[in-house]
Amino acid sequence: MTSYFLINSINVYILFYSKDKYDIERFERIRELSAEIVSAKSGLNLDKVKDVFCNETGYQTPKLDTRAAIFKDDKILLVQESATKEWSLPGGWMDVNQTVKSNVVKEVKEEAGLDVEPNRVIALLDRNKHNIPIIAHGICKVFVLCDIIDGEFKPNIETSDSGFFSLEELPPLSITRNTKSQIEMCFKAYKNEEWKVVFD
Numbered sequence: 001m002t003s004y005f006l007i008n009s010i011n012v013y014i015l016f017y018s019k020d021k022y023d024i025e026r027f028e029r030i031r032e033l034s035a036e037i038v039s040a041k042s043g044l045n046l047d048k049v050k051d052v053f054c055n056e057t058g059y060q061t062p063k064l065d066t067r068a069a070i071f072k073d074d075k076i077l078l079v080q081e082s083a084t085k086e087w088s089l090p091g092g093w094m095d096v097n098q099t100v101k102s103n104v105v106k107e108v109k110e111e112a113g114l115d116v117e118p119n120r121v122i123a124l125l126d127r128n129k130h131n132i133p134i135i136a137h138g139i140c141k142v143f144v145l146c147d148i149i150d151g152e153f154k155p156n157i158e159t160s161d162s163g164f165f166s167l168e169e170l171p172p173l174s175i176t177r178n179t180k181s182q183i184e185m186c187f188k189a190y191k192n193e194e195w196k197v198v199f200d
Contacts, residue, residue: 007034062126062138066103067091067178068146069122069186070114075164076186078171079111079153082160086174089143089183090159104144111159114151118144122189123182123198130179143182145189 007030015027032050039046067089070077078087090111094103104118127139153162165171167187173180189195 062140064094064100064103065091065127065139065141065177066094066100066107067141067143067182068104068108068116068118069143069190070108070112070116070146070148071190072148072164075166076183076190077112077114077162077164078173079159080161080163080171081174082156082158084174085160085172087165087171088174088177089186091177094142100142100144104146108146109151110156112151112162113153113156115149116146117149118146120145120189120195121197122186122195124200125182125198126200129200130182141182143186143189145186 015024015031018024018027035049036046038044039049042049068077068091069089077090079090080087090108091104092107092111094100095106098106100121101118105116108114108116122143122145123141125141125143127141130141153159155161163171167184170180170183173183185198
């Protein structure tokens with residue numbers, strides 16, 4: 001599957017710089033074929049794959065998704081998504097003009113109502129190597145250990161509840177956002193002051 005993503009990213013780059021109308025037509029067809037192959041191999045909806053494959057321009061780079069690991073009394077904070085009722089670490093897409101640190105702070109405030117201080121990067125992971133379903137573009141997940149400063153949860157448009165959970169009592173997880181093994185990794189980092197960043 002990785003090969004098809006690479007073919008598409010090279011193809012988009014070539015399309016961006018191509019001037020010859022015949023080359024453009026040929027490379028647009030290659031892009032469509034790549035989308036069809038990814039859809040067939042992954043089971044993803046073709047229209048959704050085309051939305052990603054056929055609308056991007058310029059040099060392709062992964063998107064960033066930040067996730068905050070926040071602990072209290074040896075339990076980890078999870079928020080419940082309003083739409084799915086599944087639980088995840090607070091986080092989301094890194095916005096333009098944000099740093100990893102500022103994006104973590106912003107997302108935690110929006111989703112959990114807490115003010116936090118990010119203090120350690122736990123991991124930088126290739127989403128498609130660890131989470132399902134496979135997404136038709138590159139995503140790098142950044143897990144960050146944070147300390148609570150202040151605040152309290154208030155229901156909002158993104159999340160309907162929050163809570164601190166032990167590893168043994170985790171609620172139904174949103175595995176597209178975080179898996180049990182990723183949360184286990186956060187617990188290990190929290191308990192180890194000499195934790196070394198995990199990266200793919």
